[in-house]
Amino acid sequence: MRLVALDTLAERIGLKRGQGAAEARAMCPSLDVIAADPAADQAFLEALADWCDRYTPLVALDGKDGLFLDITGCAHLHGGEKAFVSDVLSRLFSLGVEARATVSSAAGLSWAAVRHGNVAVIAPGDADRVLAPLPVAALRLPAETAAALERVGLKQVGDLLEAPRAPLARRFGSFLLLRLDQARGEVDEPLSPRLPVPSFSSERRLAEPLQDEEYILELTRHLAKEVRALLERHGEGGRLFELLLFRVDGRVFRVRAHAAVALNDADRIAALFRERLQAVHDDLDAGYGFEILRLSVIRSERLDPTQEDFSGVPDESQPLAAFVDKVSARFGPDCLMQAALFESHLPERAGGFAPVRDVAAVLAPAVDRALPENRPLRIFAHPERVEATAEVPEGAPRSFNWRKTQYRVARAEGPERIAAEWWIDGENHPTRDYFRVEDQEGRRFWLFREGLYGRETASPRWFMHGVFA
Amino acid sequence: MAADAVQRQTVLSLRETIARIEDQRLPGSVRAASAADPAGFRRGRDETSRRRVLPVGIPELDVVLNGGLPLEGMTEIRNAETRDAGAAAGFVAALAVLYQREKKEKGSLAPVLWISQSLAAQEAGQPYAPGLKAHGLDAERFLFVSVRTVKDVLWIAETALSVPVFAAVVLEIRGNPACLTLSESRRLHVRARAGGVPLLVFRQAGEEEASSAFFRFQVRPAPAGERPLPGGSMLCGSIGHPAFHLLVEKSRAHAPLGIFLEWNAHDCRFYSLDERRSAALQANDEPADPRDPLSASAGRSHRAQPMGRLLAFARAS
Incomplete structure (x- = not known):
């Protein structure tokens, strides 16, 4: 067992990362050792990244223990960069997180300063002065490059800054110079945020935390009105909305709601979240309440304004869309399905259901397609095994035993021979002979015999695949 | 005075x-x-309170239905055994086709919503799109929801009844669940009437139970006719259009014992099965009184009651 992380107190005692746990215990008997759980650490870091959404939507993860925040244009909202940093740190401290932060004009410079220096805010021109005394490891170099640099005596970044560039590149590769330039801010380094940045969003910070679901919904409606103004200005309507709820203790809940048509109506947006909150009710633990609510539009599309008319012909797509939204908000987007026909010979592939994504597809006029006549009204997802006896081996069944009941066949039509689709199932898949049979009481079933006598199998099996009207 | x-x-x-x-x-x-309004104004409520109906075209069924299929409100269709679900689903789908066509004639492409308890869809099979199309339904406008609990089924049904876009809402449940009692069915019925949507409650393998539906039918399978040949004769041994044996269990009008119907998907309408054939069927296979399939046992407490004596059903759920 080795130590992988230490807190400040342990570092002060003189323990080091990579030290054996037994040795560390010998040095300090009262040491509290907790088994490492990288997955939980990652989850915590992501939760913190969610929490940092309150400052900026552009949050990127940095390794196992760091976060990049792109605060371009955000700092003044918090009273300048210094106040920003102290606000972040004091809030994190009250959450029980020990953190360091640096604001600078380049991601590399911030990284170097926060891990190897102790400057809170670096002015744009100060990069070289801050970097000079830092060790070369502060440039985010691979371990072997850093070791090689130290071997030749280039221990500090200042040494690299003074050294001629061409020999450096020749000996240590161009990556070193790239890192150096990134740290100095001469090469732009884009951050890749972990979540897409919403195109429209509106938020409300509350003086007093909010617990009641009704108030949350009411506030969501207010936010939706603000978002509506933004959407209208751009002539767009939202298809995917997200409600971010920042709980007082730092946890962040994301509730997403899909809309079946482009929406910009505040009441409809609020209604989406009413169903959604009902559905996630148990997972959404309000605890001591939420302090920030933010409504974002993740995906939007063009929405031309329409005018109500007096013709009296109701537009059916709107109420239908409202229904689709309500159901999919409550039971998930795949719950409500639309019957779909597919190009296939095999019955189970020829017809199925596809989730309703677009209301226009439901109300569009039917496409005329030639379909086989004799298809059952209901089909079993998995054909059920039956014991059947036929008069002649290749003929229709005379009687069969399905679900522990004996049926005597009065009439039969068939066979309809359907071969497997070799391009999907392979060439050895057995052929089916379908029979439409009616028993003595008038029940009509769809049976098939799997495999051709002699050619494919010696004893074909019978299956029940569907029932007719 | x-x-x-x-x-x-x-x-x-x-x-x-x-x-x-x-x-x-x-x-x-x-x-x-x-x-006779005291103020002397004539009120139009007699006109407006008249039920909106859709005639089926079979005289004996239209009499039972008091003019035709109700265009708003609840109708219950049940079958006795799971294996009859095909016939009952066929009858329900046929009614849905009639409703959809009625809407289409008025110029609106209205979808049919089929809400199913997932257990029901597992036991009796899922609706199959090519089969629905062959039955006369617009497959593109067939929406299907399958949820686990009856409560969810009811929630979706209530939501669907409040939006006036569906040609018909079908609610498929299995047996007699405890959470669909008289009060819930009353609620659904009122919703359906307020929304102006026909609601078909399809009870698979369920007992008859008191409900608020206008009508309740039991559907049994019936041997189909034979396929007609171009010359006018019948193809011997073939299976023609689907046929149903309908037992009217709840209706205000006097109900015949059983109605034999045939659904023609091409014409999108019901035909009465040949009288002679249905008479032969009655004589051969069916007992004279379908409510009393066994001969009455004498001197026992649980012997079948004569018809017309039953005033209310015990709760089956």
């Missing part, structure tokens, strides 16, 4: 209320009295 008039007025208003609850046209005397 005055007290007498007040009493009569009270009785009249009570009768009117009862008639409204029972959704029947007012008897003549009550109608005349209620039409």
Whole structure:
């Protein structure tokens, strides 16, 4: 067992990362050792990244223990960069997180300063002065490059800054110079945020935390009105909305709601979240309440304004869309399905259901397609095994035993021979002979015999695949 | 004199209320009295309170249905055994086709919503799109929801009934669940009437139970006719259009014992099965009284009651 992380107190005692746990215990008997759980650490870091959404939507993860925040244009909202940093740190401290932060004009410079220096805010021109005394490891170099640099005596970044560039590149590769330039801010380094940045969003910070679901919904409606103004200005309507709820203790809940048509109506947006909150009710633990609510539009599309008319012909797509939204908000987007026909010979592939994504597809006029006549009204997802006896081996069944009941066949039509689709199932898949049979009481079933006598199998099996009207 | 008039007025208003609850046209005397408005204005409520119906085209069925299929409100269709689900689903789908066509003639492409308890879809099979299309339904406008609990089924049904876009809403449940009692069915019925949407409650393998539906039918399978040949003769041994044996279990009108129907998907309408054939069927396979399939046992406490004696059902759920 080795130590992988230490807190400040342990570092002060003189323990080091990579030290054996037994040795560390010998040095300090009262040491509290907790088994490492990288997955939980990652989850915590992501939760913190969610929490940092309150400052900026552009949050990127940095390794196992760091976060990049792109605060371009955000700092003044918090009273300048210094106040920003102290606000972040004091809030994190009250959450029980020990953190360091640096604001600078380049991601590399911030990284170097926060891990190897102790400057809170670096002015744009100060990069070289801050970097000079830092060790070369502060440039985010691979371990072997850093070791090689130290071997030749280039221990500090200042040494690299003074050294001629061409020999450096020749000996240590161009990556070193790239890192150096990134740290100095001469090469732009884009951050890749972990979540897409919403195109429209509106938020409300509350003086007093909010617990009641009704108030949350009411506030969501207010936010939706603000978002509506933004959407209208751009002539767009939202298809995917997200409600971010920042709980007082730092946890962040994301509730997403899909809309079946482009929406910009505040009441409809609020209604989406009413169903959604009902559905996630148990997972959404309000605890001591939420302090920030933010409504974002993740995906939007063009929405031309329409005018109500007096013709009296109701537009059916709107109420239908409202229904689709309500159901999919409550039971998930795949719950409500639309019957779909597919190009296939095999019955189970020829017809199925596809989730309703677009209301226009439901109300569009039917496409005329030639379909086989004799298809059952209901089909079993998995054909059920039956014991059947036929008069002649290749003929229709005379009687069969399905679900522990004996049926005597009065009439039969068939066979309809359907071969497997070799391009999907392979060439050895057995052929089916379908029979439409009616028993003595008038029940009509769809049976098939799997495999051709002699050619494919010696004893074909019978299956029940569907029932007719 | 005055007290007498007040009493009569009270009785009249009570009768009117009862008639409204029972959704029947007012008897003549009550109608005349209620039409005589003291202020002298003629009220149009007799016209508006008339039920909107869709005639089926089979005289004996239309009589049972009191004019035709209700275009708003609840109708219950049940089958006795799971293996009859195909026939019952066929009848329900046929009604949905009629409703959808009626909407289409008015110029709106209305979808049919089929809400199913997932257990029901597992036991009796899922609706199959090519089969629905062959049955006459617009496959593109067939929406299907399958949820696990009956409560969710009811929630979706109520939501669907509040939006006036569906040609018909089908609610498929299995057996007699405890959370669909008389009060819930009343609620659904009222919703369906308010929304102007026909609601078909399809009870798979369920007992008959008191509900608020206008009508309740039991569907049994019936041997289909044979396929007609171009010359006018029949193809011997073939299986033609689907046929149903309909037992009317709840209706205000006098109901015949059983109605044999055939659904023609090409014409999108029901035909009455050949009288001679249905008579032969009755004689051969079916007992004379379908409610009393076994001969009555004498001197036992649980012997079948004669028809017309049953006033209310015990709770089956």
